[in-house]
Amino acid sequence: MTYCVAMRLDAGLVFLSDSRTNAGVDAISTARKMTVFEEPGDRVMVLLTAGNLAISQSVRQILAEGRDEKRSLWTARDMFEAASIVGDAVRQVHKRDAHALRDAGIEFNVSLIFGGQIRGERVRLFNVYAAGNFVEATPENCYFQIGEAKYGKPIIDRVVHPSLPLGEAAKCALISMDSTLKSNISVGLPLDLLVYEADALRVTRFVNIDEKNAYFRMIRDTWGQRLRQVFGEINDPEWDASREAEFPLARMGEADRWGQPVRAKRERSRTQD
Amino acid sequence: MTYCVAMRLDAGLVFLSDSRTNAGVDAISTARKMTVFEEPGDRVMVLLTAGNLAISQSVRQILAEGRDEKRSLWTARDMFEAASIVGDAVRQVHKRDAHALRDAGIEFNVSLIFGGQIRGERVRLFNVYAAGNFVEATPENCYFQIGEAKYGKPIIDRVVHPSLPLGEAAKCALISMDSTLKSNISVGLPLDLLVYEADALRVTRFVNIDEKNAYFRMIRDTWGQRLRQVFGEINDPEWDASREAEFPLARMGEADRWGQPVRAKRERSRTQD
Numbered sequence: 001m002t003y004c005v006a007m008r009l010d011a012g013l014v015f016l017s018d019s020r021t022n023a024g025v026d027a028i029s030t031a032r033k034m035t036v037f038e039e040p041g042d043r044v045m046v047l048l049t050a051g052n053l054a055i056s057q058s059v060r061q062i063l064a065e066g067r068d069e070k071r072s073l074w075t076a077r078d079m080f081e082a083a084s085i086v087g088d089a090v091r092q093v094h095k096r097d098a099h100a101l102r103d104a105g106i107e108f109n110v111s112l113i114f115g116g117q118i119r120g121e122r123v124r125l126f127n128v129y130a131a132g133n134f135v136e137a138t139p140e141n142c143y144f145q146i147g148e149a150k151y152g153k154p155i156i157d158r159v160v161h162p163s164l165p166l167g168e169a170a171k172c173a174l175i176s177m178d179s180t181l182k183s184n185i186s187v188g189l190p191l192d193l194l195v196y197e198a199d200a201l202r203v204t205r206f207v208n209i210d211e212k213n214a215y216f217r218m219i220r221d222t223w224g225q226r227l228r229q230v231f232g233e234i235n236d237p238e239w240d241a242s243r244e245a246e247f248p249l250a251r252m253g254e255a256d257r258w259g260q261p262v263r264a265k266r267e268r269s270r271t272q273d
Numbered sequence: 274m275t276y277c278v279a280m281r282l283d284a285g286l287v288f289l290s291d292s293r294t295n296a297g298v299d300a301i302s303t304a305r306k307m308t309v310f311e312e313p314g315d316r317v318m319v320l321l322t323a324g325n326l327a328i329s330q331s332v333r334q335i336l337a338e339g340r341d342e343k344r345s346l347w348t349a350r351d352m353f354e355a356a357s358i359v360g361d362a363v364r365q366v367h368k369r370d371a372h373a374l375r376d377a378g379i380e381f382n383v384s385l386i387f388g389g390q391i392r393g394e395r396v397r398l399f400n401v402y403a404a405g406n407f408v409e410a411t412p413e414n415c416y417f418q419i420g421e422a423k424y425g426k427p428i429i430d431r432v433v434h435p436s437l438p439l440g441e442a443a444k445c446a447l448i449s450m451d452s453t454l455k456s457n458i459s460v461g462l463p464l465d466l467l468v469y470e471a472d473a474l475r476v477t478r479f480v481n482i483d484e485k486n487a488y489f490r491m492i493r494d495t496w497g498q499r500l501r502q503v504f505g506e507i508n509d510p511e512w513d514a515s516r517e518a519e520f521p522l523a524r525m526g527e528a529d530r531w532g533q534p535v536r537a538k539r540e541r542s543r544t545q546d
Contacts, residue, residue, distance in 0.1 A: 005421060032521055034520075035521050035522075036521060037523050039423075044435055060523070063523070064523040113485070116291070126311075150423030150424050150457075154424055154427075155504075157455055158455070158500055159504055160499075167509030168504075168509055171507060172504065180427075182431070183426045183427050184423075192534075193511075194520065198370075203522075204512075206511075218508075227431055227503070228431060230496070230500070230503055231432055231444070231448070234444060234495055234496065236438075236441055237440060237447075237488050247465070248308050248465070250310050
């Protein structure tokens with residue numbers, strides 16, 4: 001698996017991807033999931049990929065070659081057209097491979113995050129699906145995740161909003177990644193972090209993060225420590241032996257009363273009411 | 274979906290389950306996932322269920338009826354035998370329903386957490402699968418989750434160990450549930466929380482938690498606030514314009530150089546080394 005996240009903020013875009021790929025736990029290797037398409041002063045586009053690596057690489061190959069002079073990422077008038085070109089590349093690979101994959105019992109599984117800016121337009125971010133269709137990030141839903149997304153979602157849901165500064169958004173993405181790394185072995189270092197400042201129209205901030213990266217090491221240590229500290233500062237629940245609680249008790253043979261709460265004197269949380 | 278978590282600690286057991294069930298977003302209702310089997314002074318067993326509700330309810334029905342006098346949860350000599358009785362109930366339902374479900378294109382999907390204590394034995398906790406087989410919690414792996422488990426896993430991985438006091442474990446389970454509730458609409462209140470103190474051999478601490486529960490409301494408010502506070506206290510990454518960074522740049526038509534990092538002068542994290 002993999003984990004990639006991207007955020008569209010008022011100040012620009014944040015892209016973060018891991019580099020773990022595996023065909024079963026006995027076939028784990030490294031593949032970078034981020035690709036940058038840049039024409040300084042005119043356009044910057046970033047592609048993150050998850051799913052079947054053969055499909056992802058084919059899509060990237062098609063997009064990079066840009067054989068179709070009239071319709072490529074290098075000539076697209078705006079990001080919407082660029083996203084549709086990415087979707088077309090997915091459909092081209094589907095046309096070529098999907099049938100053979102299905103015969104092999106493998107589903108056509110790929111999912112992409114694509115975003116950036118073309119001169120004259122605002123920054124935009126899209127989530128492109130395996131069918132080649134896509135949705136765009138909005139102020140109400142300003143981030144996309146692909147791959148092993150669930151572990152790292154809660155911190156983003158609590159912190160990210162469009163007016164968040166780029167530095168804080170990058171920090172949030174790294175914490176989200178750290179939570180994922182800690183709970184899922186199918187996601188791994190090194191990471192590619194790209195922070196795009198709106199209207200720069202060139203890549204200004206990129207870093208490849210490995211075990212030696214001091215900032216990420218700080219995040220990993222500090223976040224875990226501080227989480228445990230905050231956890232310790234929150235009161236434990238209190239229980240009150242004098243109160244009754246109803247709980248779903250099963251009694252031998254009483255199938256007819258199944259699921260009916262049974263009144264029984266038990267301690268219950270003092271804070272119930 | 275649903276989310277259930279249970280922990281086996283030196284001091285006893287913690288069980289927490291939600292009560293959201295749905296057959297698609299247009300068919301959402303409430304069903305409690307926790308069932309208690311209790312013979313005060315002799316045994317306490319708790320069952321948490323996730324997956325197909327029809328299967329879960331059939332399994333609970335079979336276990337509660339305990340028709341087989343010679344082999345039921347009420348007569349099991351130890352928790353291992355009790356767990357195998359739960360597994361047998363799953364297999365009985367599979368024998369009855371699996372074929373018809375397959376014909377309807379529905380997989381036989383159920384997953385259970387089962388734990389407790391029988392007099393003369395220590396507290397034990399098991400994860401029972403749809404095939405009726407099961408694994409037991411160990412000191413190295415002292416908790417099980419079923420249903421929408423991923424959102425709430427990172428906090429457990431950072432906090433829970435066998436020597437954690439019951440109160441803190443219950444608090445951790447509720448925070449894990451809160452993260453899940455916040456990020457996944459298929460999990461919902463009310464919650465059933467049961468804390469079993471080792472050797473009590475009766476249910477002493479149970480509470481059904483709804484929106485009005487003051488303690489859970491405090492957890493929800495405090496945890497989110499303090500997370501954002503800790504987040505704000507961690508430094509943002511710094512960038513250094515004078516350093517070079519290599520990043521995966523695609524250049525028009527340069528498919529042969531695909532994926533080769535391109536040296537380009539870019540700001541990079543000052544903390545890279």
